[in-house]
Amino acid sequence: MNLSTYKIKTIRVKLILIFTVFFLLPFILFGSIWYQRSTQLIEENAIASAQKSIQQANSYLTYYFGDLERITLPYITHPLIEAFMKITPDEVYQRFSITTQIQNQIINQVIYGKKEVYGLSIISENGIVVSNLADTMEGWGNRDLIQLEPRDDRNIKFNHIHWENGIPILTISRKFTDTNTYSTKGLMLIDLRLNVISAFISKIGSSQTGFTWIADGEGSVVLHPDPSRIGDAVPDWYNEHIRKMKQGSLIVEDSGVKKLIVFEHSPLTEWTLVSEVPLTELTGDLFALRNITLLILIAVTLVSLFFIGGFALSLTNSLSNLKRLMKRAGSGEMFVRAHVPPGKQDELNELYDSFNQMVEKLQRSIDEVHASELREKELMIKQREIMLKSMQAQINPHFLYNTLEVINSYAILENVMPISRMAISLASLFRYSITSGDERLSLYEEMQHIQTYFEIQKERFEFLTVKMQFSWDDLRQVQALRLTLQPLVENVFRHAYEKHERYPEFVALRGERTALGYHLFIIDRGGGMVSSDMEKLNQAFQSVKDTEYHLPGRDQDEENRWGNVGLWNVHQRLRLSFGEPYGIHILKSTEKGTWIEVHLPVINGGT
Structure with missing residues (x-):
C-alpha cells in the first residue's frame, strides 16, 4: 500500500495520532533515556564510592605493612x-x-x-x-x-x-x-592478630550489610569479617572475573542478591581486597527517589491525558453525532434534531443550533416542493384524462373507413352472414370504447374486448393467425385499465406490419402468473424497431420523470412518433394507477418480431 495516498478520515484518529507522535512517543523516548541514564549514573556513583572505600583500605594495608617493614629494617643489621x-x-x-x-x-x-x-x-x-x-x-x-x-x-x-x-x-x-x-x-x-586488622578494615567504607575481605594470590581467604570464612577458597565468581585483574568493579548475583563488587590488588602483599555491597543498599534511596519522580511524572501525564483526552473525546463524539444526524437528514429523515443543552454557548452548541435551523428550513422547502409537484401531477393527470377522452371520442378514421369498406364489399358482392358478424363486432367495439376511460376492470373484460377487435381484423386479413395462450380464469384476478391493450395491439398492425409493408400473419398474447404479478406478452413477427429506439423507450419506461420529451422519434415522421407516444401513454396510465413496478417493457425487437411485456397487479383474496 502506498502510504502517500493514505488519508486519515476522522478527527478522532488525527487527534490520537497527533497526541501519540508529538507527546506520548517523545515522553516514552525521553523517559526511557532518562531512566537508563539515571540508573547508569546512580550505579557509577555507587561504584565510585565503593572504589574510594576499597582504595582507602588498600592504602591502609600498604601503609601498615610498609611501616612494619620499615620498623624492622634497622634490626636486620x-x-x-x-x-x-x-x-x-x-x-x-x-x-x-x-x-x-x-x-x-x-x-x-x-x-x-x-x-x-x-x-x-x-x-x-x-x-x-x-x-x-x-x-x-x-x-x-x-x-x-x-x-x-x-x-x-x-x-x-x-x-x-x-x-x-x-x-x-x-x-x-x-x-x-x-x-x-x-x-x-x-x-x-x-x-599478627588478623581479627584486630579485620576490625579496622571493616570500619573503612563500612555499610549496613556490606563488608570487605581479602584473598591471597593462591585463592584463599586471608581476611574476612566472618572468622569461619578465613582460610576458605574464594567464590567461583572471584576466579572467573577478578583473579587475573588488578582492579575493577562488577555486579554479580550471589544467593539471589545482586551485589556490587569492587576489588583492588596490592603489589606489596600480593593480596586482593574485595568489597561486597548489596546493590540495593547503595542505590536504594537514589532508585526510590528516581522511581518517585517517575511515578509523579507518569501521574501528571495520566491526569493531563485524562482531561485532554476527555475533552478531545467529547469533541469528536459531538462531531460524530452531528455527522450521523446529517447522514440521517441526507437520507430523508427531516424530523431529526440535535440536542442543545441549555445554558451552553460554545461553538458546538452554535453548530447544533445551526443544524436544527437548516433541517427545519429544508423540511419547509421539501414540503413546498412536494405540494407543488402534487399540484403539477394533478394537472398532468387531468390533462391526460382530457386527451384520452378526446381520443376515445374520435375513433381512428383509418380503421373505421377500412371496416366500413369491407362491410360494404361483403354487402354488395356476397350478401352473407360475415356482414352481420362484423356489424355486431363493430357495435360492441364502439360501445366498449366510448365508456369512461380510466375505469378499473379485470383483464378478463379487457381481453374480451381485444378478442372482438381480433375478429374484425381477421375479416380484413384472411390469413391472420391469432394465438391466446393463457388461462381465462387467471384473467379474472388481474387488474387492468380500460383500453390499455388495444393501443398495443394496434401498434402491432400499424408499426410491425404495415410500416414495413408486410402482411399481418401472426399475433400472440401469452400470459403467466408469477409471485410479482401477472405478465402479459404481446408477440408479433413483424419488422421490429431499431435497437436504439428500443433502448430509449425502455429507459423512458424505467425513468421516474413524467415527461415524453425524451421519447425517440421526435424528429422522425409523425406516424412513428405517435406510435411511441401511444406506448408511453399506456405505460403512464398503468404506472399512475398501480405504481411501480407495473407498466410496459420491451423484451426484444428484431427483424423477426417484437416481444412487449405488460406487467399488471394480481388481486389476492379480493384485495
Missing part, C-alpha cells in the same frame, strides 16, 4: 642480631645473655603499643630461637621454616593463616641476609 646469628647451641651462657638483651631491647620495643602484634620471633640458621612467645616455644617444631622463608628476590613473605588459641594469626617472615655471601642467616617472624 643490629649488632645484637648479628651476634645472635653467630651463636652455636653449645654457647649456653652467651646465648642466654644475647637472647635476653634481644628480648628487652628489640622485641619488646617492636611490639610495644601494637596490640595487633601477637608475637615476634628471630630464628638463626643454627636453629636458635628468641621470641616473646615463651609459653609456645614448644610449638616451633611444627613450623616448616623452609616454607616460611621468602623466595626469589623478596625479603618479606606473607604466609598462610594459622590459628593460635582461637585467634587467626598471620605470619610475616623476613630473612636476614649475609652482606658478604648474600645467603640467608636467619628469619624474623612477625605474628
Whole structure:
C-alpha cells in the first residue's frame, strides 16, 4: 500500500495520532533515556564510592605493612642480631645473655603499643630461637621454616593463616641476609592478630550489610569479617572475573542478591581486597527517589491525558453525532434534531443550533416542493384524462373507413352472414370504447374486448393467425385499465406490419402468473424497431420523470412518433394507477418480431 495516498478520515484518529507522535512517543523516548541514564549514573556513583572505600583500605594495608617493614629494617643489621646469628647451641651462657638483651631491647620495643602484634620471633640458621612467645616455644617444631622463608628476590613473605588459641594469626617472615655471601642467616617472624586488622578494615567504607575481605594470590581467604570464612577458597565468581585483574568493579548475583563488587590488588602483599555491597543498599534511596519522580511524572501525564483526552473525546463524539444526524437528514429523515443543552454557548452548541435551523428550513422547502409537484401531477393527470377522452371520442378514421369498406364489399358482392358478424363486432367495439376511460376492470373484460377487435381484423386479413395462450380464469384476478391493450395491439398492425409493408400473419398474447404479478406478452413477427429506439423507450419506461420529451422519434415522421407516444401513454396510465413496478417493457425487437411485456397487479383474496 502506498502510504502517500493514505488519508486519515476522522478527527478522532488525527487527534490520537497527533497526541501519540508529538507527546506520548517523545515522553516514552525521553523517559526511557532518562531512566537508563539515571540508573547508569546512580550505579557509577555507587561504584565510585565503593572504589574510594576499597582504595582507602588498600592504602591502609600498604601503609601498615610498609611501616612494619620499615620498623624492622634497622634490626636486620643490629649488632645484637648479628651476634645472635653467630651463636652455636653449645654457647649456653652467651646465648642466654644475647637472647635476653634481644628480648628487652628489640622485641619488646617492636611490639610495644601494637596490640595487633601477637608475637615476634628471630630464628638463626643454627636453629636458635628468641621470641616473646615463651609459653609456645614448644610449638616451633611444627613450623616448616623452609616454607616460611621468602623466595626469589623478596625479603618479606606473607604466609598462610594459622590459628593460635582461637585467634587467626598471620605470619610475616623476613630473612636476614649475609652482606658478604648474600645467603640467608636467619628469619624474623612477625605474628599478627588478623581479627584486630579485620576490625579496622571493616570500619573503612563500612555499610549496613556490606563488608570487605581479602584473598591471597593462591585463592584463599586471608581476611574476612566472618572468622569461619578465613582460610576458605574464594567464590567461583572471584576466579572467573577478578583473579587475573588488578582492579575493577562488577555486579554479580550471589544467593539471589545482586551485589556490587569492587576489588583492588596490592603489589606489596600480593593480596586482593574485595568489597561486597548489596546493590540495593547503595542505590536504594537514589532508585526510590528516581522511581518517585517517575511515578509523579507518569501521574501528571495520566491526569493531563485524562482531561485532554476527555475533552478531545467529547469533541469528536459531538462531531460524530452531528455527522450521523446529517447522514440521517441526507437520507430523508427531516424530523431529526440535535440536542442543545441549555445554558451552553460554545461553538458546538452554535453548530447544533445551526443544524436544527437548516433541517427545519429544508423540511419547509421539501414540503413546498412536494405540494407543488402534487399540484403539477394533478394537472398532468387531468390533462391526460382530457386527451384520452378526446381520443376515445374520435375513433381512428383509418380503421373505421377500412371496416366500413369491407362491410360494404361483403354487402354488395356476397350478401352473407360475415356482414352481420362484423356489424355486431363493430357495435360492441364502439360501445366498449366510448365508456369512461380510466375505469378499473379485470383483464378478463379487457381481453374480451381485444378478442372482438381480433375478429374484425381477421375479416380484413384472411390469413391472420391469432394465438391466446393463457388461462381465462387467471384473467379474472388481474387488474387492468380500460383500453390499455388495444393501443398495443394496434401498434402491432400499424408499426410491425404495415410500416414495413408486410402482411399481418401472426399475433400472440401469452400470459403467466408469477409471485410479482401477472405478465402479459404481446408477440408479433413483424419488422421490429431499431435497437436504439428500443433502448430509449425502455429507459423512458424505467425513468421516474413524467415527461415524453425524451421519447425517440421526435424528429422522425409523425406516424412513428405517435406510435411511441401511444406506448408511453399506456405505460403512464398503468404506472399512475398501480405504481411501480407495473407498466410496459420491451423484451426484444428484431427483424423477426417484437416481444412487449405488460406487467399488471394480481388481486389476492379480493384485495
